Amino acid sequence: MITRVATSVLLLVATSVIVFAVLRALPGDPVITRLGSTQGVSQETIDRLREQLGLDRSVLAQYGEWVGGLLRGDFGTSYFSQYSVTDLIGQRIGTTLELTIVSVGLSVALAVPTAVVAALRPHGWIDRAISGLSSLGMAFPPFVASIFLLIVFSVQLGWLPARGWVPLDESVSENLRHLVLPAAALAAVASPLIVRYLRAELVEALDQPYVRTAEGKGVPRVSVVLRHALRNALLPALTSVGLIFGYTLGGAVLVEYVFGLPGLGSLAVESALRRDYAVLQTVVLLLCAGFILTTLVVDLLARALDPRLRTVNADG
Amino acid sequence: MKRLVALSLPAVAAVTLAACGGGSSSTTTSSADGGGGTATETTAATTAAPGGSGGSLTVGAASGIPQLNPVLKGTAFEEALFPLLWGGLSRLGPDGTVEPDLATRWTPSADNRRWTFELRDGVRFSNGKALTANDVVETLKYYQDPDTATQLKTALEPVKSVTADGRARVVFTLSRANVLLPEVLVPVKIVDVDSLRTIDREPAVTGPFTVSEFVPGDHVYLRRNADYWGDPAPLDEIRLVKAADSTSAVTSLRSGDLDALWSVPSSDIPQLRNEPEISIVEPDVTGVYVSWEMDLSSPPFDDLRARQALAYATDREAIFKAAYYDQGLVSATNTPLADNSPWFAEGMTDYSYDLDKARELFEQAGVRELTWWGVAGQYPEWNTSGQILQASLKKIGVDLKIENRELSSWPAKFYPAGRRYPGLVVPNFQSFAPDPYFQLSFLLRGRCECNWDSPEFSDLFDEAVATPDRDARKAVWDRAQRLINEQVPIIVPVQTTVATATQKDVVGVWVEGGGLPHFESAGFAE
Numbered sequence: 001m002i003t004r005v006a007t008s009v010l011l012l013v014a015t016s017v018i019v020f021a022v023l024r025a026l027p028g029d030p031v032i033t034r035l036g037s038t039q040g041v042s043q044e045t046i047d048r049l050r051e052q053l054g055l056d057r058s059v060l061a062q063y064g065e066w067v068g069g070l071l072r073g074d075f076g077t078s079y080f081s082q083y084s085v086t087d088l089i090g091q092r093i094g095t096t097l098e099l100t101i102v103s104v105g106l107s108v109a110l111a112v113p114t115a116v117v118a119a120l121r122p123h124g125w126i127d128r129a130i131s132g133l134s135s136l137g138m139a140f141p142p143f144v145a146s147i148f149l150l151i152v153f154s155v156q157l158g159w160l161p162a163r164g165w166v167p168l169d170e171s172v173s174e175n176l177r178h179l180v181l182p183a184a185a186l187a188a189v190a191s192p193l194i195v196r197y198l199r200a201e202l203v204e205a206l207d208q209p210y211v212r213t214a215e216g217k218g219v220p221r222v223s224v225v226l227r228h229a230l231r232n233a234l235l236p237a238l239t240s241v242g243l244i245f246g247y248t249l250g251g252a253v254l255v256e257y258v259f260g261l262p263g264l265g266s267l268a269v270e271s272a273l274r275r276d277y278a279v280l281q282t283v284v285l286l287l288c289a290g291f292i293l294t295t296l297v298v299d300l301l302a303r304a305l306d307p308r309l310r311t312v313n314a315d316g
Numbered sequence: 317m318k319r320l321v322a323l324s325l326p327a328v329a330a331v332t333l334a335a336c337g338g339g340s341s342s343t344t345t346s347s348a349d350g351g352g353g354t355a356t357e358t359t360a361a362t363t364a365a366p367g368g369s370g371g372s373l374t375v376g377a378a379s380g381i382p383q384l385n386p387v388l389k390g391t392a393f394e395e396a397l398f399p400l401l402w403g404g405l406s407r408l409g410p411d412g413t414v415e416p417d418l419a420t421r422w423t424p425s426a427d428n429r430r431w432t433f434e435l436r437d438g439v440r441f442s443n444g445k446a447l448t449a450n451d452v453v454e455t456l457k458y459y460q461d462p463d464t465a466t467q468l469k470t471a472l473e474p475v476k477s478v479t480a481d482g483r484a485r486v487v488f489t490l491s492r493a494n495v496l497l498p499e500v501l502v503p504v505k506i507v508d509v510d511s512l513r514t515i516d517r518e519p520a521v522t523g524p525f526t527v528s529e530f531v532p533g534d535h536v537y538l539r540r541n542a543d544y545w546g547d548p549a550p551l552d553e554i555r556l557v558k559a560a561d562s563t564s565a566v567t568s569l570r571s572g573d574l575d576a577l578w579s580v581p582s583s584d585i586p587q588l589r590n591e592p593e594i595s596i597v598e599p600d601v602t603g604v605y606v607s608w609e610m611d612l613s614s615p616p617f618d619d620l621r622a623r624q625a626l627a628y629a630t631d632r633e634a635i636f637k638a639a640y641y642d643q644g645l646v647s648a649t650n651t652p653l654a655d656n657s658p659w660f661a662e663g664m665t666d667y668s669y670d671l672d673k674a675r676e677l678f679e680q681a682g683v684r685e686l687t688w689w690g691v692a693g694q695y696p697e698w699n700t701s702g703q704i705l706q707a708s709l710k711k712i713g714v715d716l717k718i719e720n721r722e723l724s725s726w727p728a729k730f731y732p733a734g735r736r737y738p739g740l741v742v743p744n745f746q747s748f749a750p751d752p753y754f755q756l757s758f759l760l761r762g763r764c765e766c767n768w769d770s771p772e773f774s775d776l777f778d779e780a781v782a783t784p785d786r787d788a789r790k791a792v793w794d795r796a797q798r799l800i801n802e803q804v805p806i807i808v809p810v811q812t813t814v815a816t817a818t819q820k821d822v823v824g825v826w827v828e829g830g831g832l833p834h835f836e837s838a839g840f841a842e
Contacts, residue, residue, distance in 0.1 A: 028724030032731060034390055035465055041732050049465050080382040080390075081532040082516040091531050154571045162571045163376075163559060257560050260568075262534040266560075270380060270533040275724050 001300065008296045015288045016070075016281075020063050023277050030079050030275040031055065053079050066281065076278040078271075085282045088267060095165055096252055096263035102179060103186035103248045108241065110187060111194035116225060118195065119202035130195065137192035142251035146185040146258040153181060163260035182259045186251050190244045197240040201233035208232075235306055242298030246291035253287075371840050372553035373822065375833075376565050376574040380533035380558035385515045386505035387459055387466050392747075395503075395832050396578055397556055400538055401521040402505035405433050405452065405486075406498040408749075410826040410834070414498050418447060418506055418522065419486075428493040428782060435484040439545045441508045441520035449480035454509040470763055471500055493782035495789075496753050524549040524836050534558055550824065550839035569594065569817055576818040576825060578833050582643045582697060588817050595822070598815040602644060603750040603829035605652045606701075606743070607758075608807035609730065613767040614738040616683045623804035625677035626686075626741070627667040629708050632809045634669075639700035644812035650804060651797050652746070652755040654811040659752045661794035664801040675712035685715040689729055689740045692720035698743040701809065705741070716741075730765045741807070747814060750829035752793040753781060759805055768805035 031050045035041055050056045054065065069076055075085035118130040140148075154162035160181050166174035205211065206229045214224045253265030260266070264283055271280035377393040386398040399407065407417035416422075419433040439447040456478040459466050477489045488497060508520040519527055524546065525538035535557040540549045559565035559574075562581045569577045570591070580588060580596070588594045610617035610626070617623055632646045645654050649664040678684075686709070688702040699720065706716040721729075730737045742765070748754035760777060761769045773796060780792035814831025824837040 026725075027728075028722065029728060030724075032727050033724050041465065041469070043732060043734070045462070045465055045469075046732065048463060052463075078382075078532065082383070082513070083532055088532060092534075150567065154573075155567055158571060162568045162573050163564065164374075164557065164573060258564065260534075260557065260559055260564070262531050266534065273724065274382070 001303075004296065004299060008292050011292050012285075012289055015292075016067065016285055017063075019281050019284045019288070020066065021059075023275075023281055024059050024062075026275070028275045030277060033274050033276075034079055070282075070285075075282045078279050079276050080274060085279050088279055089264065089283065089286065092263050092267050094167070095261050096249070096256065096265060098168065099179065099182055099186070099252050099256065099261065099263060100245065100248050102183045103190065103252070104241070104245050106183050106187040107191040107194055107244060107248070111191040111198060112230075114191070115195045115198035115202055116230065118199045119206060119229075120221070120225065122203050122206075127199075130199075134192035134195045137188055138196075140189055141254075142185055142189050143254040143258055145188045146182070146255050149181045149185050149188075150258070165261045178259075178261075182252075182255045182261060185255050185258075186248050189251060190248050193244055193247070194237065194240060198233060198237045201236050202229055205229040205233045235302065238302055238305075239298055242295050245294045245298075249287055249290055249294075370550075370552050372555060373551050373575045373835065373838055373840075374555045374557060374573070375576045375578060375835060376557050376559045376568055377578040378559050378562045378565050381530075381536050381556060382532050383516055384519050384527065384530065384536070385507070385512070387455075387464060387468075387507060389467060392832075393556070393558075393578060396835065397536060397538075398503075398505055399523065399834060399836055400525045400554060401519060401523040401527065402507065403439070403522040404504050404506060405501050408502050408828060408834075410837070412829070414502060418452075422498055424495070424497070428495050428497075428784065429490045431488040431490070431497050432481070433486045433488070435486065436545060437484065439522055440543060441511075441522055442526050442541060442543065443508065443511060443518070443520040445508055445510075445520065447506065447522060448483045449486045450483075451508060452486045452506055453478050453480050455504070455506045458507070458509050458512075459504065468503060470760075471757075472504070492778055495784045496751070496781060499749070499751065499753065525554060528553070549836060551835075554835055554838070569819075572819065575822050576816060576833070576835070576838075578814075578816050579831070580815045580817045582639075582641045582812065585643050585815055585817075586641055593820050595818050595820055596815050597818060597825050597827050597833070598813045599750075599827050599829045599831070601657050601750045601829055602654055602811050602813045602831075603755060604644070604745060604747045604814055604831055605647065605654075605755075605808050605811045606640075606745045607652075608809070609742040609744055609764065609766045610806070611730070611735075611737045611740065611765075611767055612805060613769075614736045616681055616686075616739060619681045620803065621677040622681035622683050623807075624667075625674045625681060625683065627804050627807055628670045628677065629674035629705065629712065629714075630667070630807055630809050631669045631704055631708050632667075634704050635701045635809050638704060639697040640810055640812050643815070644810050646810055647808045649801050650808050651801050652758070652808055652811075653752060653797065654750070657750055659750075659790060659793055661797035661801075664798055667804075669708075671708065671712050674708075678712065678714055683714060685717065685739070687740050688716055688718045689726070689737070689742045690718065690720040691723050691726050691743075694723060695743070701743060733762050733765045733767060735765065736767075745812070747830040747832075752796070754830075756793070756796055756800070759800065764805065766805050768803070770799065770803065770805075773799055773803075 031046055031053065034049070035046065054062060066076065077084050078088060114130055118127040121127055150162055153160045161178055165178050168175045206225065211224055211229055214228055215221070252263065253268055256263040256265035257269045264287065268280060268283045271283065375396070379391050379393045381394050381397055382391065386402050389395060389398065403418040405417060405419040406414050409415045418436050418439055420436050422431055422433045424431050435447065435449060441447065456475065458464055459468055459472055460475070474490045474492055474494055475488055476491045479487050481487050490497070494500065506522065507515070511520045516530065521541065524541055524544045526541045527536060528539045529537040535555060538554045540552055559568055565574070565577050566580065566584050568574045585596060589596055610623065612618055627650050632648065636642060636646045645656065648666050648668050650667045651664065653660045688705065690698045690702055702718045706718060709716045729740065730742050746758050756777065758764050759768055760774060776792055776796040776799065780789050780796065783789040783792055816825060816827050816833040818825055821841045822838060823841050824839050825833060825835055827833050
């Protein structure tokens, strides 16, 4: 367990170096971006602004300052407003978390019954149809699904808003109306992954002796599947849900942007376009940390739930 | 006046949009009786009479608002926000005239080098502080501070000093005569310098609205300012929100999620005009012109023949149709002012498409290859223009290489003014009030990245600005335009518009010549 946590910390450190280095390697200059190519600005003004933002210092010094700040809980300040990165993240993290959690929940809610139905008759026509649809779903990037949903449900039918966000504490119904399409777009892509994984586990589980024993005892098929096979298949599938959580978090970046949701994803895109390194590097690190933490928690949870994993570890 | 280097980057572009001032319309010299300028032309359009009362208006744009300080404005959409929050000494009215705002009257000295502004009584910032002459003085100091990276620096460069004469009178002393100072000051918003540290969180404003919620880059929600000194705004609330991009913004307008959309893409305007639920608001006389910049300080464009050749090789009609969807006007004379402007000079050389002349001049100048330095992923009209130019140049043996860069790295090659970029043609556009003062100021030394350094033009500019009589001033502006027409410091293929689209029930919206929308009097039809 200590090794697993240490690996996660090392991953986080490596991520911070990569994120920082990649951003600095990108062409573009936040100072010019901030000035908006204002006419009549002298090189002296540009240099002064660069100095004010700390961009005149070496990359190593900038990295040291950033990491030092992170350790002190100071994430820095945006180059473009007086807001600290902490405040900017605080304004938006709720939207991203809500979108991610609802999307993952929706994905699981869609995937589990679908996988069960598919696994009941492996290689039957329903299984094949679900398999085909899953492949199609996985082929769709989240932003394509977003645009498709947007055109159908917002523009053509006018049922749901095309953009924007209403916080949960302002109006629950409006919050849900604004959440439906983005969450559906993410779930449309994430749930097929869970379906395929869970279906494979279920088919394997249904082939186990304990299933035959249960059926031999006259336990109804549905009960066998739900009470015995599914319970055993869910444990390995838990790992995939962890990965899906990370995948959804990543997909949320584009989905938020398409639907105009004020979340971390759109903050990351805007910061990237402006070259607001101060914000972007911390947001990207936070998203990576979210993914690393989720997989860590899932791993630890799996170990806690599955005695075999603990045994393997002890043997190892 | 404002200058747009690039309009809306879904976020950044905003970036490049550089504004140097808000902008006022063409006016004659301001009257000494305090009535403000005397309008000579209408530059703004309005959807209807000021609107009904109450309600919330959602205005979208493809660029967000990253910060609230009007002095540091860097993106175009911010300019739609600032008149809602802050007042200046003067402002632009819906009919295009300059009118009193925080000042009730202004008086120039006989030589137009000293201007006295009388402040309105009873104006308070939203933090309760009373507006005094000292606030104006401190604001101007802040604008002129070398550490303040404001887009108005060059516009305010002739202001030698600003002093308070009591609590309610301010005196501007200029280094050279300027009969248009009230117009120049329209975009200068008076701020409470003492509260600058919290301007993004709790801005102290003097305008008809205050900020109720601000998420940088995403949205700003405004509510009616109960303590506003003037007539209360018709609307309870205005929400300025960012759309992912222009396509998504138009979709949101069509679906009714947006009540208004600023900077509608040219490609969508013809279709939106035919939609019964949508109105397009645009000025009668546009102040937006497309500018292709070249470096006049290095070969080949230090040679007049190369510039004239490029002007003749530009198929303006084709570009107007294919890239700008017939929105605006073709600039046959290659000058900034639109030919429907009352300030447009007659009798200038016509640079209509003529490849024979272009070939001859390019050969004389020895030009065989050029590079188009555009922006990737945005401004499709620029790319289309570049392709049309490329095809034209190919016919006369000149190779035009098209290179497009991502917006944030695009300016590095040619910005700021003074940088050398031999052989590059840089597409761009400028957005100003239609008055020649603003339209032509871009070509002054040190402002245009074209690096045109013409003492003759500078002298004409100064002479025009110092000439109170409108007809006499027009004669000087005519000479300046003829010089531009002859010297071709930039290529101006078309004048276009920055249009705002609204739902049909939105009224009271008007747009300046430069495309800046005004929602101060907006409302909903009863």
